[in-house]
Amino acid sequence: MTNWQALLQFDQEHIWHPYAKMPADSAVIGISKTQGSIITLSDGKELVDGMSSWWAALHGYNHPVIQKAMIDQIETMPHIMFGGLTHEPAIELAKRLIKLTPEPLQKVFFTDSGSVAMEVAIKMALQYWISLGQPNKNKLLALKNGYHGDTFATMAVCDPDNGMHRLFTSTLTQHFFAPAPQMGFDIDSDNQDIAEFKSLLEKHHTEIAAVTLEPIVQGAGGMRFYRPDYLRQVHELCDSFNVLLIADEIATGFGRTGKLFACEWANICPDIMALGKTLTGGNITLAATLATEKISDTISQGQPGLLMHGPTFMANPLACRAASANIDVLLNSPWQDNIQRIETHFINELHPLKDLQGVADTRVLGAIGVIELERSDLGETIQNIAVANGVWIRPFGKLIYTMPAYNIPTPQLNQLTEGLKTAIMQALQP
Ligand SMILES: *Cc1c(COP(=O)(O)O)cnc(C)c1O
DSSP: OOOHHHHHHHHHHHOOOTTOOSSOSSOOOOEEEEEBTEEEETTSOEEEESSHHHHTOTTOBSOHHHHHHHHHHHHHOSOOOOSSOOOHHHHHHHHHHHHHSOTTEEEEEEESSHHHHHHHHHHHHHHHHHHTTOTTOOEEEEETTOOOOSSHHHHTTSOSSSSSSGGGGGGSOOOEEEOOOOSBSSOOOOOHHHHHHHHHHHHHTTTEEEEEEOSSEEOTTTOEEBOHHHHHHHHHHHHHTTOEEEEEOTTTTTTTTSSSSGGGGGTOOOSEEEEOGGGGTTSSOOEEEEEEHHHHHHHHHSSSOSOSOOOTTTTOHHHHHHHHHHHHHHHTTTHHHHHHHHHHHHHHHHGGGGGSTTEEEEEEETTEEEEEESOSSOHHHHHHHHHHTTEEOOOBTTEEEEOOOTTOOHHHHHHHHHHHHHHHHHHHOO
């Protein structure tokens, strides 16, 4: 028998969790196993998973096809350096990524995490302009409410005010920020947001290397959805002002919004695209940065001609194998029907919460459901009630949100929204 009490106490005293205190005020929840959309706690209690481990576990946990591929790969070759060597798992995955993403994205760089994929994207953009003899184009234009990671280059393009990284403002590179796109996927906009975006480009395009944005869904910076026409216009403006476009599809990639990639809503192709989180279906860490031939040729024809990056665990075969299996499982599944099923369910079940006192907004897009509260101090209470009701969610400030596995069985989907609604209602009307 595992002595969970002792383990949890050790954890609390010695191990940092994401954005957490040391030692922690209270113990986190011990987990003993996962299966499908069910998380089993140390005491045997089962929770329906509403988070997909932060967007990642597209097909739930322990998917047999992905597991089999990984076990096979562990037995053959779990890892080998990528300098001077190559292997089928990397080649097979690159083929799939090139085929699935918009046609001009032909070149692939593999990294270990989303933040690093964005670091590489930024580095590619800067090196592109250096190679063209325009080193002054070394600033980025980012969007308010954006989130691109926790490393130093990516912190500098996250929302400068919403708290996560404000502490480091004085050491971060100063970039340009456009107002967040007007909220709403389906709205008829007056394009005021685009006008302000355009005026920043007009003033500063000679200094700007690239625009960074999350297409259609701004994730950790606010769980905000915006209209495809905004993205389409940004793409056009980038072209006309000679600025590159970096699309961060780390959260949205592989179907979550109802399109395979969120860029497809606007029918655009960025110069550089970052993939992460969802790439291995939540089984092991891996990320990728894709670029057009224009980017790779320019960098290669400049000085020193090499893309200056190369992590130790680049293109780890085990992770690449998991990613290819994840993509095959996705494409062999009725994923569009599943996203539609979850979206309809969320629209029916979550939108009525808008009438509750204390709820500021509810939003649904694809298999993403968001309830924005007026207060930001109820997250922990809501999480605790949800867990007591058999549901795993992880609220963030005012935002109570869920993005379940695409293949979550409908009875579990019902359990998820019932548990979520009960938790919100109890917290708001104690
Ligand atoms: C999570 C996330 C990242 C960072 O990925 P990590 O793997 O946590 O480094 C970057 N961009 C977006 C849009 C994300 O959701």
